[in-house]
Amino acid sequence: MKNIFKNIRSTRLKIFISTVFVLLLVGCVFLDTVSITQTQDDGTQAASAKAGTTATFSVTGHINCIEDHGDVQFIFSFLAPKSWNVRKNAKVTYKTTLHTNPDEELNMSVVPESTLPKNGGGRSWGEALIQDYGVGPNVLSDMEWVTFATDAKWAIFNGDKPIYTIYIRTNVGDQNLKAYLGFFINHTDDGMSTSLDHKKVKFSDTPFEVVGGKGLMIDYSSEHFNKVQPLSVLQDDYVTFSFNGGVFQNDLISSQEIYFEGKAYDENGVVIAEVNEKSSKTLLKKETQYNRIYSLTMWPASYFTVPEGKVIKRIEYVFTNNDRSVIITQSDDDFAVKGTVLVGEKRSFAFEFLCD
Amino acid sequence: MKSKTLIVTTILLICTFFNSCDTFKDNEFSNNIESIKNLDGVWQLKTVSRNGIDITNTMDFSQFRLNLNIDGSYTLENYLPFAVKKDGKWRVDDPQYPFHLIFRENNSTTDVTIGLKYPIVAGKRIISISLSPGCHSNTYIYEFEKK
Numbered sequence: 492m493k494n495i496f497k498n499i500r501s502t503r504l505k506i507f508i509s510t511v512f513v514l515l516l517v518g519c520v521f522l523d524t525v526s527i528t529q530t531q532d533d534g535t536q537a538a539s540a541k542a543g544t545t546a547t548f549s550v551t552g553h554i555n556c557i558e559d560h561g562d563v564q565f566i567f568s569f570l571a572p573k574s575w576n577v578r579k580n581a582k583v584t585y586k587t588t589l590h591t592n593p594d595e596e597l598n599m600s601v602v603p604e605s606t607l608p609k610n611g612g613g614r615s616w617g618e619a620l621i622q623d624y625g626v627g628p629n630v631l632s633d634m635e636w637v638t639f640a641t642d643a644k645w646a647i648f649n650g651d652k653p654i655y656t657i658y659i660r661t662n663v664g665d666q667n668l669k670a671y672l673g674f675f676i677n678h679t680d681d682g683m684s685t686s687l688d689h690k691k692v693k694f695s696d697t698p699f700e701v702v703g704g705k706g707l708m709i710d711y712s713s714e715h716f717n718k719v720q721p722l723s724v725l726q727d728d729y730v731t732f733s734f735n736g737g738v739f740q741n742d743l744i745s746s747q748e749i750y751f752e753g754k755a756y757d758e759n760g761v762v763i764a765e766v767n768e769k770s771s772k773t774l775l776k777k778e779t780q781y782n783r784i785y786s787l788t789m790w791p792a793s794y795f796t797v798p799e800g801k802v803i804k805r806i807e808y809v810f811t812n813n814d815r816s817v818i819i820t821q822s823d824d825d826f827a828v829k830g831t832v833l834v835g836e837k838r839s840f841a842f843e844f845l846c847d
Numbered sequence: 848m849k850s851k852t853l854i855v856t857t858i859l860l861i862c863t864f865f866n867s868c869d870t871f872k873d874n875e876f877s878n879n880i881e882s883i884k885n886l887d888g889v890w891q892l893k894t895v896s897r898n899g900i901d902i903t904n905t906m907d908f909s910q911f912r913l914n915l916n917i918d919g920s921y922t923l924e925n926y927l928p929f930a931v932k933k934d935g936k937w938r939v940d941d942p943q944y945p946f947h948l949i950f951r952e953n954n955s956t957t958d959v960t961i962g963l964k965y966p967i968v969a970g971k972r973i974i975s976i977s978l979s980p981g982c983h984s985n986t987y988i989y990e991f992e993k994k
Contacts, residue, residue, distance in 0.1 A: 573984055721898060721985050727928040728981030729897055731905060776905070788905035790928055846982035 522552040522691035525674050527699050538697050540663045542704020548659040550674050552691070556651040563645055563680045566608075567599060567657050568620055568638040570627060570673025570694075572711065574664045574723050574847060577637040581661035589645055589653040596658065599639040609682025619683045620675060627673045627694040631711040633722040634670065640679065665847055666722075669698045670711035706843040714738040716810070716824045717840045718784075725846050726792040726803040732842075734775060734810040734819065737783030739827035743819050746812035749775045749785045753808035754839075755795040763803060764795040769813055785810075791844075807839040881943040884965060887917040890974060890991035892927070897987055913991060921950065928980035928987075930961045939963070948976065 526549045528536040540546040550567070567585070571577050584596040604615045611619040620636035647653070657676075672695045681689035698712035709722055718733040732751055736744030743749060751774075752767040766773060772794075775785035791803050810819045821838045825831040892911040894903045912924035921937040923929060935952040939945035940960075948963045964975040976989045 576984075721982075723982045723984045725981040728985050729895070729902060729906070729928070729987070731902070786905065788902060790906075792928075846984065 527695045539700035550657040553654045561646045564640040566677040568636045568675040583639045585657045587655040598642045602638040610684035629711040663701045665704045667704045668709040669700045731788040733786040743817045751787045755803045756805040758804040883942040887915045889994040893992045894990040930978045
């Protein structure tokens with residue numbers, strides 16, 4: 492009996508020691524801070540940039556290495572609106588105390604979609620990141636993770652404790668917008684394994700804003716009554732307009748049927764067509780039984796019967812019920828989101844067709 | 848006695864193992880010729896994805912037909928956004944290993960080439976086409992099934 496207890500104790504001890512050993516082996520990479528502020532014209536710092544300019548974001552972190560790695564590349568991924576085209580426009584560099592000159596900025600290059608992470612289960616870096624972390628605190632999904640790897644391969648040894656800073660310099664596009672940005676670090680030896688110790692993710696504490704550009708402000712960062720997907724479209728795309736009835740108190744959500752009413756304008760502001768019939772064409776469908784989102788997907792050129800030679804530039808729309816006794820507009824959204832009290836007539840939602 | 852039985856059983860198992868594999872000569876493989884992929888026919892649009900998300904159930908896509916006629920002409924029925932807008936001529940880049948479908952609209956002098964896959968799904972040949980008829984940042988995958 493005594494021996495049995497002794498064996499159990501020794502087995503538990505072995506498991507404990509092994510666990511501690513494994514924990515000691517890992518715990519390698521840390522992402523400490525991210526900075527998204529930019530110097531403004533008046534010299535102050537703010538999380539915003541003018542449209543069309545280049546913004547610089549930075550990430551600092553450290554590594555507590557308790558195992559040896561040879562020929563390893565460090566990975567950095569950046570979540571940003573698709574309209575920024577980070578893959579093409581961003582220049583990513585880093586400094587590290589692993590290097591003989593810790594002040595030298597070294598290059599990182601885009602990882603092609605065909606180069607898969609070692610433990611990503613056959614998914615590309617972009618697919619794995621969007622599945623594991625989504626778009627973080629953002630509510631619009633028109634964003635992408637773009638992954639970069641250090642051009643240099645590094646040898647890092649048990650006991651090394653380097654620090655690093657990564658710089659992302661990228662054009663913020665022409666579209667006015669507001670979005671949380673995402674930052675992710677990992678390395679090629681780990682390659683998106685299930686362990687949390689070799690990878691870290693962080694989202695900006697506040698949304699980053701692009702101002703003074705084209706179109707209406709697209710807010711990726713907070714819930715609204717309306718949602719349009721995708722955000723960069725032309726009239727020959729399929730565009731989904733959604734009414735999110737569960738996000739703020741409203742009377743329309745209790746209606747049996749919710750309809751879309753829209754007006755399409757050309758680039759001169761002339762109305763091309765107005766569709767306000769109440770039929771299957773304009774009826775929104777409930778997305779799932781688990782939420783209160785109703786959507787309508789259309790091919791705009793056909794939906795608004797756009798004549799040859801005309802091009803839709805803007806759509807103004809509202810959501811309503813069968814007898815139009817309840818209408819949800821931009822003014823209702825402004826009141827719900829910002830508490831803006833309605834003055835004068837209600838304003839429709841507006842969506843501009845842009846493609847950069 | 849026991850050990851004799853064991854030896855005999857082992858020898859029998861080894862013989863079975865080595866004889867279970869058929870033998871092929873190299874030249875038998877070289878006689879295999881990849882068949883020509885028969886893509887002509889009436890193709891009905893079955894599924895549509897937008898930027899990797901299936902949107903098939905969000906509107907009625909099923910009426911769109913791509914008629915790839917055996918004489919090399921094509922027609923489009925119940926038009927939806929596609930790589931070409933008018934009827935015309937079609938061909939593939941390689942009849943045995945087609946990776947691209949090439950269209951030329953009537954009265955046009957330029958080709959429109961789109962990527963093509965032709966897997967068999969649930970016992971049926973499908974063709975899968977990737978295209979961006981609207982904004983270049985949006986990619987659609989159309990999957991057609993033969994009628």
